[in-house]
Amino acid sequence: MDRIPILKLGRALLVSIQAEMHDRLAKGLEEDLSERIVQTAARGVMIDISGLEIVDSFMGRLLDNIAGVARLLGASTVVVGMRPAVAITLVELGLSLNGVRTALDVERGMRLIGTVVIDLDDDEFEAELEARDDLHAE
Amino acid sequence: MTFTPSEVLQIRHSDDVVRVRQAVRARAIEAGLGLVDQTKIVTAASELARNTLDYGLGGTVLIETLEGSRCGVRLTFEDQGPGIADTKKALTDGYTTGGGLGLGLSGAQRLSNEFSIDSRVGEGTRVMIARWR
Amino acid sequence: MTLNIVERLIQTDMDALLGRWRDLIVAAGGAGGGRIKDSELQTQCREFLTVLLTGVRTGATKFSDSGFASARVLLDEVSKSRAALGFNPRETATFVFSLKEPLFERLQAEHTSDMSAFAADCWAVTELIDQFGLYTVEAYQRSREDVVRRQRDEIAELSTPVVKLWDGILALPLIGTLDSSRTQVVMENLLQAIVEQNAELAIIDITGVPTVDTLVAQHLLKTIAAARLMGADCIVSGIRPQIAQTMVHLGVELDVISKATLADALKQAFQRTGRQVVRRPRPDAKG
Numbered sequence: 001m002d003r004i005p006i007l008k009l010g011r012a013l014l015v016s017i018q019a020e021m022h023d024r025l026a027k028g029l030e031e032d033l034s035e036r037i038v039q040t041a042a043r044g045v046m047i048d049i050s051g052l053e054i055v056d057s058f059m060g061r062l063l064d065n066i067a068g069v070a071r072l073l074g075a076s077t078v079v080v081g082m083r084p085a086v087a088i089t090l091v092e093l094g095l096s097l098n099g100v101r102t103a104l105d106v107e108r109g110m111r112l113i114g115t116v117v118i119d120l121d122d123d124e125f126e127a128e129l130e131a132r133d134d135l136h137a138e
Numbered sequence: 139m140t141f142t143p144s145e146v147l148q149i150r151h152s153d154d155v156v157r158v159r160q161a162v163r164a165r166a167i168e169a170g171l172g173l174v175d176q177t178k179i180v181t182a183a184s185e186l187a188r189n190t191l192d193y194g195l196g197g198t199v200l201i202e203t204l205e206g207s208r209c210g211v212r213l214t215f216e217d218q219g220p221g222i223a224d225t226k227k228a229l230t231d232g233y234t235t236g237g238g239l240g241l242g243l244s245g246a247q248r249l250s251n252e253f254s255i256d257s258r259v260g261e262g263t264r265v266m267i268a269r270w271r
Numbered sequence: 272m273t274l275n276i277v278e279r280l281i282q283t284d285m286d287a288l289l290g291r292w293r294d295l296i297v298a299a300g301g302a303g304g305g306r307i308k309d310s311e312l313q314t315q316c317r318e319f320l321t322v323l324l325t326g327v328r329t330g331a332t333k334f335s336d337s338g339f340a341s342a343r344v345l346l347d348e349v350s351k352s353r354a355a356l357g358f359n360p361r362e363t364a365t366f367v368f369s370l371k372e373p374l375f376e377r378l379q380a381e382h383t384s385d386m387s388a389f390a391a392d393c394w395a396v397t398e399l400i401d402q403f404g405l406y407t408v409e410a411y412q413r414s415r416e417d418v419v420r421r422q423r424d425e426i427a428e429l430s431t432p433v434v435k436l437w438d439g440i441l442a443l444p445l446i447g448t449l450d451s452s453r454t455q456v457v458m459e460n461l462l463q464a465i466v467e468q469n470a471e472l473a474i475i476d477i478t479g480v481p482t483v484d485t486l487v488a489q490h491l492l493k494t495i496a497a498a499r500l501m502g503a504d505c506i507v508s509g510i511r512p513q514i515a516q517t518m519v520h521l522g523v524e525l526d527v528i529s530k531a532t533l534a535d536a537l538k539q540a541f542q543r544t545g546r547q548v549v550r551r552p553r554p555d556a557k558g
Binding site for chain 1: 152153156159163173174176177178180181184185188231241242244245248249
């Protein structure tokens with residue numbers, strides 16, 4: 001059975017929802033996320049919807065549900081990557097998504113979960129790569 | 139202008155909702171609707187298709203292209219389900235008899251240029267929406 | 272009612288019919304005093320007679336029949352080109368209506384004795400030409416509406432430029448009235464800019480908006496709600512004292528931070544995004 005993959009990113013769990021989610025997939029996602037949140041003691045759940053051309057009330061309910069479950073398990077939820085056309089339509093539809101925070105992209109979303117993405121400077125980066133090569137050499 | 143002739147799609151499973159969305163999107167593009175207008179009518183179609191499935195116990199949707207001075211798409215959802223006793227109440231935000239958000243009918247109305255609903259208890263429901271350029 | 276009569280009238284000596292029709296179009300002003308080149312006009316006339324003939328041969332009798340689809344497409348193009356050149360509806364429709372006279376002339380030449388047959392044939396021809404003529408007017412109307420809509424959207428876009436004030440801070444200076452169609456364009460521009468510039472904050476300046484009633488406020492609120500859904504927040508600036516009073520009296524509520532001037536809004540935006548403006552001592556200070 002198809003399951004939507006969940007990635008760990010620091011203290012956050014990242015889920016990318018591509019188009020066309022059927023009900024089975026949605027249910028599976030809720031279950032998997034709940035388990036992973038507890039397993040990893042996640043502080044936040046990031047849901048990337050940049051691949052969604054449509055967000056209807058079914059999807060809205062799913063997002064609210066996920067946020068509700070996450071909150072009970074001690075994690076916050078951030079939705080990122082909403083397309084402009086979708087945002088305009090949601091406002092007209094009357095869907096407010098009050099239970100979730102939103103951010104423009106993954107980096108901003110991570111800040112809302114309390115994690116900052118840092119770029120290493122050149123020396124640190126070199127060192128990092130060398131250490132990795134040493135490991136593989138053995 | 140020659141457009142695709144009208145088509146009828148069955149709405150019996152949740153997979154059909156996806157199919158309806160795709161068909162309406164293609165139709166909207168053909169009618170020349172902009173991206174936001176496309177998104178609005180496809181979203182409205184998704185709401186009504188789910189209603190047909192969840193409350194109407196399955197049904198059909200007639201997809202037509204509108205030509206002439208108002209170029210666009212018209213959708214007619216029909217089911218032989220239990221019907222709606224009080225359509226006015228059903229059109230208020232947040233009203234739901236299922237576990238939904240209660241935005242399906244009222245939302246579809248707001249997202250469309252034209253909306254009409256005809257429902258009889260014990261006989262079924264017909265909802266028509268249209269969006270043009 | 273078959274249109275064999277139309278078939279016969281057109282296919283016999285088509286060139287002569289073409290010439291006569293073309294002359295009548297020009298005489299009635301359908302070429303716009305030379306705006307349509309003669310060669311182009313003749314091509315369009317010939318094409319129309321051809322598709323008309325084809326259509327009639329498929330058994331089509333009404334302008335909406337599928338056999339006349341090509342004829343309709345041709346008329347769409349004719350109307351569009353005329354509309355773009357600034358023709359009025361009458362000048363455009365004369366392309367079709369002028370075809371009546373030469374067809375009647377031919378009918379007259381044919382029917383020298385049978386009056387009722389003549390009348391019946393005239394009626395068949397008139398009906399068909401009239402239908403196509405009206406279709407042409409409708410097609411013209413549609414083209415004009417498209418042009419107007421495009422112009423309106425262009426104006427809306429030009430009058431609502433989105434300006435980058437700083438990294439992640441945008442400004443949207445609104446000028447003029449805010450109606451529903453304009454709001455749509457404004458919203459799309461703003462949201463697109465938010466994505467492209469990776470903005471966290473948008474300052475919507477309404478200094479140039481003459482009145483803010485409940486409808487305008489609704490449009491503003493929708494725009495702000497959409498921006499928020501995408502993860503950006505808004506500050507409204509430029510509310511003039513009279514506007515503020517009107518809004519309070521009308522009971523209009525704007526659930527957003529608002530500042531009197533763009534400058535204040537910018538200061539607030541810097542604060543919100545964790546920035547500080549520091550004045551550095553000048554290098555040539557006393558000493």
